[in-house]
Amino acid sequence: MSVREIRLFGDPVLKTVSDEVAEIDERTRGLIADLLDTVQVPGRAGVAASQIGVNLRAFSYNVDGQIGYIINPVIEELSGEPEMVDEGCLSVPGLWFPTRRYPFARARGIDLDGNAIEVSGTGVLAQALQHETDHLDGLLYLDRLEKPERREAMRQVRESKWF
Template identity: 40%
Template sequence: MAIRHVVKEGDAILRKHCREITEITDRIRTTMEDMLETMRQEQGVGIAGPQVGVMRRMFVAEPAPGEVYFMINPEILEEEGSQTGEEGCLSVPGLVGTVERPQKIRMRAQDLDGNWQEYEFEDFHARVMCHEYDHLDGILYTDKATDIHEPVMEEEPGEEE
């Protein structure tokens, strides 16, 4: 596995629509493993193909420690409810913003073996999946966000400025 370069906002690749993956090869599997390693190195919870310069419909997400999803050719089938929360992005370092997303989604995607799987996600998990899915269509969270700002670091108890 290898750490990949994370493409930053301003690079035109982040604004392009990704192509479907027609065959899941060892190269695709290796790229997905590299994406997972890169995401963890950068302390993210998700990373999509275009963020590492790969214009294919694929992303990796780990919304909870050890809960890894390799999503190839994902499709959101249903959305329900609404939630608003703060998001950041590895491709937009140093900023966060408030984004409205569905509370619950149902989606399907192929796994690393090419089998179609269906998933239901709620709350933070749904937020992560929608954020990564947007990348596949050239959409950044900053396109939907309000109140974009630098993250506020919480002080440690007893710490004074």
């Protein structure tokens, strides 16, 4: 399929709760192919469907050579002591801020054959599972920042060349 353009902060689709994928059809297969192509651009750990302008619950991930996708993801488990980790987002280019994330995450969903799948991990994969699921719930990582960091982030967004 193709590498799709990433929607940027301010695009309403990024603040919209995504709909469940009701049917695995050619549109869904094309979406997953595009998500997989788009996440393989160097420097990308995950891409949610909303980031490419599609209001459906699906995302792809690319962490430590593990590339995959999940349709209708639900976070089943978050564990460990939440910690502050540097986080950025393709939809908020050039900004990195400490964000509270759990060190372990497990998500369940389905694949293109409708089979139940589970993706779990620690570190960057755990962070990506949380980050991409947030996108599908209409949240950006900026929404999770502490008040002083969020204020600074919004200042930097307003001053950025892309905004």
